[in-house]
Amino acid sequence: MPAVQETVEQVRAIDVDQYKYGFETDVEMDVAPKGLNEDIVRLISSKKGEPAWMTEWRLDAFRRWQTMREPTWARVDYPAIDFNDIHYYAAPKNNPAPKSLDEVDPAILDTYKKLGIPLREQEILAGVQTSKVAVDAVFDSVSVVTTFKEELAKAGVIFCSISEAMREHPELVRKYLGTVVPVTDNFYATMNSAVFTDGSFVYVPKGVRCPMELSTYFRINEKNTGQFERTLIIADEGSYVSYLEGCTAPQRDENQLHAAVVELIALDDAEIKYSTVQNWYPGDSEGKGGIYNFVTKRGDCRGKNSKISWTQVETGSSITWKYPSCILRGDGSRGEFYSIAVSNGRQQVDSGTKMIHLGKNTTSRIIAKGISAGRSNSTYRGLVSAHRKATNARNFTNCDSLLIGNKCGAHTVPYIESKNATAVFEHEATTSKISEEQMFYCMQRGLSAEEATALIVNGFVKDVLQQLPMEFAVEAQKLISISLEGSVG
Amino acid sequence: MTDITPIRTPAESAILSRFPEVKASLPGTSAVATLREQAFGRFQETGLPHRRIEKWKYTDLRALMREAAPIAAVPTEADLAIAKALLAGLPDFGAANVTVVNGRFAPSLSDLGALPAGVSVVDLGEALGSGHPLVVERMGRAAAADDAALSLNAAFVAGGAILTVAPGTAVERPIALRFVTVGNASAVYPRALIEIGKGASVTLIETHLSADGVAHQANEVVEIFAGDATTVDHIRINAHGDAAVDVSSLGVVLGGEANLRTFNFVTNPAAARHQVFFRFAGEHSTATVSGASLLKGKRHADTTLFVDHAVENCASREMFAHVLDGQATGVFQGMILVRPEAQKTDGKMMSRAVLLSDDATMNNKPELEIYADDVACGHGATVGALDEDLLFYLRARGLPKAEAEALMLAAFVGEALESIGHDGVRETLEGLVEAWLKAR
Numbered sequence: 025m026p027a028v029q030e031t032v033e034q035v036r037a038i039d040v041d042q043y044k045y046g047f048e049t050d051v052e053m054d055v056a057p058k059g060l061n062e063d064i065v066r067l068i069s070s071k072k073g074e075p076a077w078m079t080e081w082r083l084d085a086f087r088r089w090q091t092m093r094e095p096t097w098a099r100v101d102y103p104a105i106d107f108n109d110i111h112y113y114a115a116p117k118n119n120p121a122p123k124s125l126d127e128v129d130p131a132i133l134d135t136y137k138k139l140g141i142p143l144r145e146q147e148i149l150a151g152v153q154t155s156k157v158a159v160d161a162v163f164d165s166v167s168v169v170t171t172f173k174e175e176l177a178k179a180g181v182i183f184c185s186i187s188e189a190m191r192e193h194p195e196l197v198r199k200y201l202g203t204v205v206p207v208t209d210n211f212y213a214t215m216n217s218a219v220f221t222d223g224s225f226v227y228v229p230k231g232v233r234c235p236m237e238l239s240t241y242f243r244i245n246e247k248n249t250g251q252f253e254r255t256l257i258i259a260d261e262g263s264y265v266s267y268l269e270g271c272t273a274p275q276r277d278e279n280q281l282h283a284a285v286v287e288l289i290a291l292d293d294a295e296i297k298y299s300t301v302q303n304w305y306p307g308d309s310e311g312k313g314g315i316y317n318f319v320t321k322r323g324d325c326r327g328k329n330s331k332i333s334w335t336q337v338e339t340g341s342s343i344t345w346k347y348p349s350c351i352l353r354g355d356g357s358r359g360e361f362y363s364i365a366v367s368n369g370r371q372q373v374d375s376g377t378k379m380i381h382l383g384k385n386t387t388s389r390i391i392a393k394g395i396s397a398g399r400s401n402s403t404y405r406g407l408v409s410a411h412r413k414a415t416n417a418r419n420f421t422n423c424d425s426l427l428i429g430n431k432c433g434a435h436t437v438p439y440i441e442s443k444n445a446t447a448v449f450e451h452e453a454t455t456s457k458i459s460e461e462q463m464f465y466c467m468q469r470g471l472s473a474e475e476a477t478a479l480i481v482n483g484f485v486k487d488v489l490q491q492l493p494m495e496f497a498v499e500a501q502k503l504i505s506i507s508l509e510g511s512v513g
Numbered sequence: 514m515t516d517i518t519p520i521r522t523p524a525e526s527a528i529l530s531r532f533p534e535v536k537a538s539l540p541g542t543s544a545v546a547t548l549r550e551q552a553f554g555r556f557q558e559t560g561l562p563h564r565r566i567e568k569w570k571y572t573d574l575r576a577l578m579r580e581a582a583p584i585a586a587v588p589t590e591a592d593l594a595i596a597k598a599l600l601a602g603l604p605d606f607g608a609a610n611v612t613v614v615n616g617r618f619a620p621s622l623s624d625l626g627a628l629p630a631g632v633s634v635v636d637l638g639e640a641l642g643s644g645h646p647l648v649v650e651r652m653g654r655a656a657a658a659d660d661a662a663l664s665l666n667a668a669f670v671a672g673g674a675i676l677t678v679a680p681g682t683a684v685e686r687p688i689a690l691r692f693v694t695v696g697n698a699s700a701v702y703p704r705a706l707i708e709i710g711k712g713a714s715v716t717l718i719e720t721h722l723s724a725d726g727v728a729h730q731a732n733e734v735v736e737i738f739a740g741d742a743t744t745v746d747h748i749r750i751n752a753h754g755d756a757a758v759d760v761s762s763l764g765v766v767l768g769g770e771a772n773l774r775t776f777n778f779v780t781n782p783a784a785a786r787h788q789v790f791f792r793f794a795g796e797h798s799t800a801t802v803s804g805a806s807l808l809k810g811k812r813h814a815d816t817t818l819f820v821d822h823a824v825e826n827c828a829s830r831e832m833f834a835h836v837l838d839g840q841a842t843g844v845f846q847g848m849i850l851v852r853p854e855a856q857k858t859d860g861k862m863m864s865r866a867v868l869l870s871d872d873a874t875m876n877n878k879p880e881l882e883i884y885a886d887d888v889a890c891g892h893g894a895t896v897g898a899l900d901e902d903l904l905f906y907l908r909a910r911g912l913p914k915a916e917a918e919a920l921m922l923a924a925f926v927g928e929a930l931e932s933i934g935h936d937g938v939r940e941t942l943e944g945l946v947e948a949w950l951k952a953r
Contacts, residue, residue: 097567412871427886430853440877440894445868448897451879457886 046275046305049135049245053164056113058248062086065218068113068165072187072221075194085207085217092211098374099403099435100343102279102316110281112219114164114246132163135243157268158183160240164249165221172236179235181265182227186254189225196227200258204287204324204351212283212345213320216252220285223253228263228294237266237493242282244273244304244315250281257287259294261327266297266493271340273305277313279342284319292327292354299492300336300348301500307342309398311370314342321348322378325357325386333360334377335491337500342371347405349378352386352417359388362488364500367400367432376406376437381417381447392423393485396432403435410447417447425455426484525560527581532668535584539671541641545648552667555659562661571844571876572815574661577758577784582730584669585615585699596693597622599722603752604941606718608689615694616701617672622691631682631713637704638672647675647706655736656764656790658819663762666702666734673704680710680740687716687935692733694723694757700730707737711768714744716935721761725754728783733761741768741795746934747775750942753782755810760786769795769824776933777804778942779814780949786815786844793827793855803832803932805942807949808841808873815844818862822855831862834929836922837873838953848880849890856885862892867899867925869918869953919950 056067065086069079094105116129158172160183167185176183182193190197207217224240244251259265273280282304288296298321307314317340323332334348350359361377379388394402402425410417425434436453458480466476482489482501489497521529532553539549561578562569588596596614600622611634612622618636625634640648656663678684694701709715717737723729731753739745753759759782767773777787789802806814820829835843845864866875879892899921907917926946933939 425881425883427883427888430856430884430886432886433882433884435883436879436881436892438877438879438894440896441875442866442868442896443874445871445873445898447868449895451877451894452891453879453881453893454889454891455881455883456889 045272045303047138048274049131051129051131051245052117053246054115054117055111055246055249058111059108060110060112060219064112068219068221071113071115072190074190077198078190081202081207082218085214088208089211089214089218092214094211098345098405099401100345100372100374102343105281105316109248111246111249112252113221114249115166116163128169135163135245136161136241157237157239160185160224162222162240162242162253164244164246164251167222167224176235180229180232181234182225183238184225186223186225186256193225193227196258197225197256200287200289201256204289204322205285205320209320212318213285216254216283216285216320220252220254223255223284225255226257226265226267228259228265230260231262233263234265237268239268239270242269242271244280244282247276248278250283253284255284255286257296257298258289259291259296261292261294264295267299268493269298269300271302271304273315275305275313279314279316281316282318286319286321288323288332290323290325290327290330290332290357293329294327295331296323297333298323298335298348302336302338302340302344304340306340306369306371309369311342315340317341317344317346319346321346322351323349323359324351325354325359327357328354329356330354331358331360333362333491335362335488336364337488337492338363338365338373338375344373344375346375347377349380350388351380351382352388353382355383356385357383358386361390361392362491363392364395364485364488365393365402366395367402368398369400370398371400373400373402374405376404378407379409379419380407381410381414381419384413384415385417386414387418390419390421390423391487393488394423394425394434395428395481395484396425396434397428399431401433401435403437405437407439407441408449408451409439409441410444410449412443414444415446417444419449421451423453424484426481427455427457522561522575524575524578524581528665529557531581531584535669539669540638542644544644545641548653549668552664556661556664556668559661559664568660568817568846571846572784572786572813574760577813578730582698582700582728585694585696585701587617588614588619588695592695593619593621595695599693599695599724600691603691603720603722606687606689606937606941608687608718610689610691611674611676612691612693613673613703615696615699616703618674629684629686629688631679632684632688633677635675636672637675637706640675641670645675647677647708651706651708651736651738655738655766655792656734656762658790660762660788662732662760662786662788663734666704666732666762669702670704670734671702675706676708678709678713678715681712682710683713684715687718687938689718689720692719692721692731694729694731698728698730700732702732704733705735707735709737709739709743709745711740712742713740716746717748718938719747719749720752721750721759722752723754723757726756727754728756728758729754731757731759731761733759734764735761736764738766739768739771739773741770743768743771743773745771745773747773748933748935748938749775749777749787751777751779751782751785751787753785755781755783757782758784762788762790764790766792766794767798767800769797771795771798774801774932774934775803777816778945779804779806780808780945782812784813786817788817788819790819791829792821793824796824796826798827800827800829801832801932802829803929805834805926805929805946806843807836807926807946808843809838809953811840813842813844816846818847820847820849820860822849822851822858822860825855826857827855828859829861832929832932833864834926835864835866835875836869836926837866837875838869840870840872842874842876844876845894846878846880847892848882849892851883851885851888851890853884856887858885858888858890860888860890864894865925866896867922868896869898915953919953922950923947
């Protein structure tokens, strides 16, 4: 900004407490005792009514987790987490497995209404929402409702909570669960494997184009809980699915842990488009409270000519540690990663992607935009690698950072590893402030400094916003302006 | 959650048991001895760097140094004669020579009588013992990082040279700093301290030389303190033998309104790691850090940069070219740090690699760490094969494949070589590139 002093003051004045999803819902909850041990793992498994093999799977993960250490390589700084001071299971007490919406606690329905998530199919049809989106709503540890299941079933698409999938479609779950993110992949993924509670399961059969957008909305509500969801999406040969994910949490002084695992599997000629608008509570302007978002997301382009595309808008969480990745195993497969990370207050973001080229003629594209304001730090960390057999692999990476104010930091840590002579990788990164010339140009044409900044920032992130589904793009655009309120207007 | 106790490799154990044996024989005042002890203590903690140490991720010294070579003895007359013969093979840059053999200053192979006006050279081994002011005030201040290679050198350094250029001196004749290692496979830890006074200008050619087939283990540290308004052209040619493992560190502290260029050229050693620690200490300065590596066989070359923009209004340019054939591995790790106070920083880093064989590997890690908002920083990295279309164009005009490739590669490396200011050195290096391409 040209008026540097002004900007600094505005940034200082910014109130992260403006977080508008910070309300709490008062529902009677069934909460497991604090702490993590084999009994808790068994308890979660029995609450979910899981088969014996699943309980063993969890226990095995838990035992392995006990031998692991927390990773420290990310550029984030936080006090040690006491893993025994967290509730690993919390579900609404009244009827934790409702058959229909009428059985769901009205307080929970209200919560989603306030959040603007349509759960009643008739409302959606009545045009409350412009286009049809099937929603799986996850409240703390359980999925409370999944909409449009029947209509999806007609097309052969399975969309339900993962607990239900384990009961109804054990053969699919058993075949694919943990095949993309192995149980011992990393500290948080292993922990998730032991204690995951709910999440979504999607299976799109051969040749089916999923008739509507699928969406999961995650809400952390209960105090001192962590949310450990697990999502598994399988796109069988020649199918297509677009999946959206949203997250919010109440405003609290304590830090809450969110350690999810998402696995995507695309078989021959299938395409999965996965979009996230992550808006967990970011903590207040002093860095008190907020969600620790330690997530493992990975897609496996297992089949020929398959495609996985990750799009994420990250505005929330006090700490983000997240690298949605693609394993490009099938020949001719394609991975994409589009990301906007906006950090303010004392948020710390360490996010990026991995594109692992294994098959021939695989291509990938990475567009990452980081905007740092306040006293936040944002790091792009990415890996692009070509293995010996990845003939003709192609990658283009572009990561740009924009700094607003001089108390924040923007960092880029790319790893580019090539073991194949025919692979062509290009990487470029820039870091800058809003250029004075651009500001001058806009202001000369009658825009105020704030309007001009907003315009330039919007242009900066445009490449990524264009990748989002329509309804999300609007929400994302709004989110970005809220997150930067006070610093750019 | 169990703690992991590192298992010492045989090389580590040998180095660890060696220090208590030799420390009494190493030169230095009691203050220097304390520095050695501290450095050794740091090494004891970290051990040899391996791939779990982020800064050494791609160069695993534990694997590259299966055993620790014995420390090189004080060179005999016969050693000096061999060194002289080796040096005769170097191209002649018409420079004033300063020579270090087996980690110790060799006055008989140095042109001490013919040094340009304003330039003085002191034996570092003696200076360590006499409490030379530069040793006291400067040693370890430019190459300052928590790094196992630096710790090892600081603990075991036996000698080297101190070179000073008086303020305001424009030194026309280049100064050649030549480090030679002769004899059986041995470990050397030479060091050079270079101070360039305000307003001076100088060309420094640093060469490292040893015979093919001998598995020397060299760990060199060169520190340059360039004052305000200085102009420095520094070229490093790594001509170690094809069995040598060479770890070198260059530390630079650059004053205000100064201009420094440093270039690193490597083709031959089995494994080389060149780390540059560069710090801007004054405003309105420009730095160019560049290099070229041409590797074949199973060679490994790593360039690791740490460019610290600590003050406002400075510009840095990093440009590296890597050509990799056979089963060679190239590594580039570049970090530009822009501190909160370093507004108006202009930093651009580029690393380009060509892979000529399906067994070659390139690992690139260009990093930016930025805390100031009014900056323009960027980096780029590319990896790929030679452009098929260009190759076809040249071949369609009658050039045989090998020649067409050589022409394209010469142009590719030439871009990096352009940053060398000294014409003679640049032309010599162009000749070396040509020879390498012919022998491919």
